Amino acid sequence: MSGTQYIPHIIYSTALTSISMHLLWQRKTADEDRARFKAQTSILQGLIEQLRSGKSISDEEITKSRNLARILGEGKQSLDKEKTNVGWTDVLWGRKTPADRGVSDEWERKDLEQIRKEIEAEH
Numbered sequence: 199m200s201g202t203q204y205i206p207h208i209i210y211s212t213a214l215t216s217i218s219m220h221l222l223w224q225r226k227t228a229d230e231d232r233a234r235f236k237a238q239t240s241i242l243q244g245l246i247e248q249l250r251s252g253k254s255i256s257d258e259e260i261t262k263s264r265n266l267a268r269i270l271g272e273g274k275q276s277l278d279k280e281k282t283n284v285g286w287t288d289v290l291w292g293r294k295t296p297a298d299r300g301v302s303d304e305w306e307r308k309d310l311e312q313i314r315k316e317i318e319a320e321h
Contacts, residue, residue: 237267238266238267238268241263241266241267242267244263245260245263245264245267
């Protein structure tokens with residue numbers, strides 16, 4: 199009987215910890231989004247300034263700038279919308295991201311292929 203008096207405190211502390219972890223995760227996500235949007239804005243602003251000043255800019259440079267400013271996952275479903283079923287293993291151990299599963303990003307693969315071609319062209 200003496201152990202049952204602590205059950206409400208355990209439940210409250212678990213709920214408080216869960217809420218605080220969720221808020222921390224939300225804050226970090228918002229900070230990452232804000233930083234990404236700020237970087238995209240600065241890249242696009244630089245491109246706009248170059249175009250307005252009348253400098254000649256190659257199509258390759260414009261393409262590189264657009265790729266840098268591209269929003270990740272554009273035109274694709276997000277991981278949250280893609281996977282709606284949350285199992286107990288995800289709750290206890292966390293959800294695996296595509297990077298954790300070893301799935302490489304399409305753009306990373308293209309960049310690596312481009313670097314490989316540049317190295318081969320030098321030799």
